[in-house]
Amino acid sequence: MSKIVLITGASSGIGKSMASYLQQQGLNVYGTSRNSEHGQVIDGITFLKLDVTNDQSVHDAVSYLLEKEGKIDVLINNAGIGMVGSGEDSTPIEMKVQFETNFYGTVRLMQAVLPSMRNRKEGLIINISSLAGLFGLPYRGVYSAAKFAINGLSESMRMELISYGVHLSVICPGDFKTPIKTSRIRAKKSESSVYKEEFDKVYTLMNEELDNSGDPVQVAKMAFKIIGTKEPRPFYLVASAFQKCVVMLRYWIPTKAFQWLMMRNYKMLK
Ligand SMILES: NC(=O)c1ccc[n+]([C@@H]2O[C@H](COP(=O)([O-])OP(=O)(O)OC[C@H]3O[C@@H](n4cnc5c(N)ncnc54)[C@H](OP(=O)(O)O)[C@@H]3O)[C@@H](O)[C@H]2O)c1
Structure with missing residues (x-):
């Protein structure tokens, strides 16, 4: 019997790519969207209606799937939105x-699937984080904070779950070409802010980086590799060669030097 994989936020971008790739590899994939119904088939993928911000919605979607299939082998927490604005301007x-x-x-979904995974002594959770969860990005501090939080919680929970046969891994993707910029929260105060000029410049550069980035299928391939691994690692990086070097620099050189390079990249040096 093929594995049951639940992917949140499968209507677009990385989630959509993972759903279609994993299904092509023979896995039994369920995707989610706030704008679908339980059991609705979109582009060959069976969808569940899910709003990850709503406890009842999470309970309904997970219960529906457990009743239908009897188990969830893999949960991929992918649903997410971006946020931009200076730390001072973000309310x-x-x-x-x-x-x-x-x-x-991410927390709600993990807590909803874990009892059934623990009872079966089997399961895998993959949380989609970001390079922004490894170092603070200028004018994306709140997004970075939320991804750091995912990384920290995942690192802790991974140790707690091992004896129950449940594995937990985090994928930190670099930039991948998706429509994420269209749904980003933008701090309202950014429009009349003292930071406006620099924010606009950095915002343009970050969007250019996204527009010139790679195919999200690379993240899907990594997810497939993790699903097929007996003892998956805590963290996986999926990024361009350049972005992988940036991550290495983060750990090799002093933070002050790293931030100088980051500010140079975003044309923030005066
Ligand atoms: N693109 C990148 O370069 C990049 C890099 C690093 C990390 N990431 C991470 O990868 C994940 C996917 O991003 P993406 O670039 O693929 O973005 P995207 O194309 O905008 O897709 C976001 C997905 O999240 C879902 N979603 C948003 N709010 C939701 C909510 N309240 N409840 C349920 N689903 C919700 C959307 O589904 P509906 O609107 O249909 O509900 C959509 O399917 C995010 O966690 C993002 O932080 C992306």
Whole structure:
């Protein structure tokens, strides 16, 4: 019997690519979207209706799938939105929206599937984080904070779950060409901010990087590799050669030097 894989946020971008690639490899994939119905088939993928910010919605979707298939072998927490704006301009309310989706959404899904995975002494959770979860990115501090939070919680939970036969891995993707910029939260104060000029410059550069980035199928291939691995690692990096070098530099050179290079890249040096 093929593995049952649940991928949140499969209507677009990385999630859509993973759903179609994993299904092509013979896995039994269920995707989710806020705009679908349970059991609706879109582009050959069976969808569930799911809003990760809503407890009841998470409970309904996971219960529906467990009732239908009797198990969930793999959960891929992918649903997420971006957020931009300076740390000073981002209000706690805006930050809460980011954390509700990217962090608490991941938490809700993990807590909903774990009892059944623990009972079966088998299961795999893959959390989609970001390079932004490895170092702070200018004008994306809140997004970075939510991804750091995912990395920290995942690292801890992985140790707690091992004796229950449940594996947990994090994929940190670099930039991949998806429509993520269209749904980003933008701190409202950015428009009239003292940071506006620099923010606009950095924002343009970050969008250019995204527009020139690679095919998200690379993330899908990594997810497939992890699913086929007996003892998966805590963290996996999927990124261009350039972005992989940036990650290495983060750990090899002093933070001050790393940030100088980052600011140079985003034309922030005065
Ligand atoms: N693209 C990149 O360069 C990149 C890099 C690193 C990490 N990531 C991460 O990869 C993940 C996917 O990003 P993407 O680039 O593929 O973005 P995307 O194309 O905008 O897709 C986002 C997906 O998340 C779903 N979603 C958003 N809010 C949701 C909510 N409240 N409840 C349920 N689903 C929700 C959307 O589904 P519906 O709107 O249909 O509900 C959509 O399918 C995110 O976690 C992102 O942070 C992306």
